[in-house]
Amino acid sequence: MQDERSTPLRPDAQRNRERILEVALTELTRAADAPLSTIAKKAGVGQGTFYRNFPNREALVLEVYRYEMQQVADTAVQLLRSRTPDQALREWMDRLAQYAMAKAGLADALRKSTGRYGSLAQLGHGPVTRAVTLLLNANEQAGTIRPGLTPDDFVLAIAGLWQIDPHRDWQPRAKRLLDLVMDGLRAGAIRSPGRPEPD
Amino acid sequence: MQDERSTPLRPDAQRNRERILEVALTELTRAADAPLSTIAKKAGVGQGTFYRNFPNREALVLEVYRYEMQQVADTAVQLLRSRTPDQALREWMDRLAQYAMAKAGLADALRKSTGRYGSLAQLGHGPVTRAVTLLLNANEQAGTIRPGLTPDDFVLAIAGLWQIDPHRDWQPRAKRLLDLVMDGLRAGAIRSPGRPEPD
């Protein structure tokens, strides 16, 4: 939304903005509470320039995190082309889990800076919601999940992913959570893909 | 754990500690980033006294939040006496949701202060895990949920509760989430309480 300005940024200003985002990604991943002044310094800009681009910590973190999440979101379309809807959904969830673990430091920064609800929900209006919508629609039409589920339902259901410590054996915990969620999504579906006949 | 000291606190010291916790509850609920100095002042103690009791922000918030969560946890035993296991489980989840909404300000403070994973998981080793264990065991034995579920599974599954904005129509969102989770827990159960016969 902010991405389009009336006047395009002066080239040097644009360079500055990009460098800040670049440094912020590495620095915030390393330490969620990295001082903004450090980021400004490493990016080679003054404090004023920093604040011109990002009026507060939250604005910076949101933008960095949003970009990272966009990466996963974009894979949904591709998966829907090469798999059945329910395979695509599950595999996308697995990728999301991997991303969430890789970007856990950032998520931490997000939690700290944003006082609001939905560190994720913020991204809700972004690409993630679009991806989830696509996946849910495809599965609903295929009858592999219960009808009437909303992207919001889904996002809330997988919120536990961001509670998992990426340093300590996260894979089984994530798998168990996602299995549980998948079962929840399937309950009441028209077709039950796992067991066509009760016996 | 820390609750037992070798020497009991001097009476005035104990009063101080209690007053700090009291003030912290109201103050942190109002604003998650309330200055510790303000809390100290309103509690009528000096900075030093404050830091003697709580070496950092996280220690304070954890203790306040833990006490609040204990309240809900304690209701599990009672529910298990007066209802069937699956009714008890669901009703407990509803109460947890209410508590989570009422204490959302605190949860916010917790997210901000603790850099670690599991704002909730921290409380994991506390009374909440015990309550969840009781409820899951009772339901597993009654055959109303799938066998083998751990308290950790459950806590991750309901993590979305803390993502819901308590100011904006939280009830339907929470209900939909909890319905989904219940379906997930039931999938693969020995008895299916909702529909005894497929038709």
Add this chain to the structure above:
DNA sequence: ACCTGAACACCGTTCAAGT
């Protein structure tokens, strides 16, 4: 039009002096 960096305000934390 954009940048720099010193200056200011605020909050967490420590510690010398008190009872």
Add this chain to the structure above:
DNA sequence: ACCTGAACACCGTTCAAGT
């Protein structure tokens, strides 16, 4: 044994002066 409150350090934010 515990308390007070001034002092220190650090970080976010602003703004006068520069290009």
